[in-house]
Amino acid sequence: MEKINVPLADRSYSILIGSGILSGLGKELSALSFPQRIAVISNPKVDNLYGRAVLDSLKTSGFSPLMFTIPDGEEFKSQKTLQSIYDFLIENSFDRGCGLITLGGGVVGDIAGFAAATFLRGIPYVQIPTTLLAQVDSSVGGKTAVNHSLGKNLIGAFYQPEMVLIDISLLHTLEPREVSAGLAEVIKYGVICDYDFFCWLEKNVVQLRNRDVKALAHAIKRACQIKSEIVVTDEKEGSVRAFLNYGHTFGHAIENLSGYGEWKHGEAVSVGMVVAAKISLKQGFCTQQDVDRLTQLLKNLELPIAPPDFPLSAYVASMQRDKKVKQGTLTLVLNRGIGEVFLQKTDNISSVFSSVL
Ligand code: NAD
Ligand code: GLY
Secondary structure (H helix, E strand, O other), X not given: OEEEEEOOHHHOEEEEEEOOOHHHHHHHHHHOOOOOEEEEEEOHHXXXXXXXXXXXXXXXXXXXXXXXXXXXXXXXXXXXXXXXXXXXXXXXXXXXXXXXXXXXXXXXXXXXHHHHHHHHHOOOEEEEEOOHHXXXXXXXXXXXXXXXXXXXXXXXXXXXXXXXXXXXXXXXXOOHHHHHHHHHHHHHHHHHHOHHHHHHHHHOHHHHHOOOHHHHHHHXXXXXXXXXXXXXXXXXXXXXXXXXXXXXXXXXXXXXXXXXXXXXXXXXXXXXXXXXXXXXXXXXXXXXXXXXXXXHHHHXXXXXXXXXXXXXXXXXXXXXXXXXXXXXXXEEEEEOOOOOEEEEEEOOHHHHHHOOO
C-alpha cells in the first residue's frame, strides 16, 4: 500500500492507495480514532457491489455503520438529494460525535462531502472513491458541492476529509466509458505540470485502456501526488489550484447545456482541454503539434474532442455564470506547450471562444 500525505496543519490527512485494501477500512479508521457511529452514503449500484464489504469491515472493527443510498447520476447531484441526506442523518439521530463515509464516484463524493461539511456545521468524513475519476481527482482536495440548474457546483464548500482510501481493484467493475472519463482528468495533470507523465501516458494507452493494474496504479499515484502538492500550496484556489480547472470552464458549460448526466464530466473536460489548447495555439503559446498530440491522446483513450452543437451565445451565457467569473472577468487556464499552464484574465469571453469554435 502506498501512502501520500496531504499536510494541511489541523486538516492534514493521508491518501491510501492499493489493490484489495477495502477490507482494511475498519482498521485504518480505528487507527484514526474515527467516530464509532458512521453514516455511509452511496448509490444503489455501488452499494450492491461494495456496500457489504464496507459494512463488514467497519463492524468487525467495532463501528456502527448505517447505509443510505442516493439515486445514481449527475442529475441527482442536487439540493433535493442533499436534503434527503440531511433528513436521513436527522431522522437517525446522528450528532456531532458521528462520522460519514462517501462510497462512490465523484457525484456521491461531492454531495455527501458537502453534507458532511454542513451538517451540524461539520462532521468528520472519509472518501472512498470508486471511479477512476474520483480516485485521481474529486476525492482529494476537499472541494464539495451540489449543482444548480443554472450551473455546475455552484453551491459548495472546501472541506477536507480525514482520509482517502483508494482501492484500485474496485475499478474492474467500471464501464469502459467511465474509465475513459477518468483518464481525461489524468491527462490534465500531464498538460498542466508534467511533460514526462504526458509522454508516459502516450506510451501506455493500451495498458490503461485494458486496466492493467500496474499502469493504473502509476497513473493514480502520480495524479494524487500532483493534486495534493497543488492543494497544499493553495487550498482555497487563490492561485495555482486554478490550474486544475484546465478545460473545466468550457466543460462545465457542455454539462450544463446538455442537461446534467448526458455528458460525463471527464468527457466534457476532454473537449474543454482541446478548446483551451486551441485558444493557447491561437495566442501563440503552444504549437499545432502540441494540440495534435493532446487531441490524439484523448482520441486514443476513446474520449470526445469536438463540442456539441450549441450556439456560441449559449456557451458564453453558461460560462458567464461559472463560479470562477469575478465581476464579469473569467480566468482562462492556457497551456504553454505541454507541461506548463498559466492564468489569463478575459472580459471578452465571446471573442476568445468564437475564434476556436
Ligand atoms: P459518477 O459519480 O456519476 O460515477 C459514474 C458511474 O459509475 C455511476 O453510474 C456510478 O454509479 C458508477 N460507479 C461508481 N463506482 C463504480 C464501480 N466501482 N463499478 C461500477 N460502477 C461504478 O461520476 P464520476 O465521473 O465519478 O464523477 C463526476 C463528478 O465529479 C461530477 O459531478 C464532477 O463535477 C465531480 N468532480 C469533482 C471534483 C472535485 O474536486 N470535488 C473534481 C472532478 C470532478
Ligand atoms: N478539480 C479541481 C480542484 O480540485 O481544484
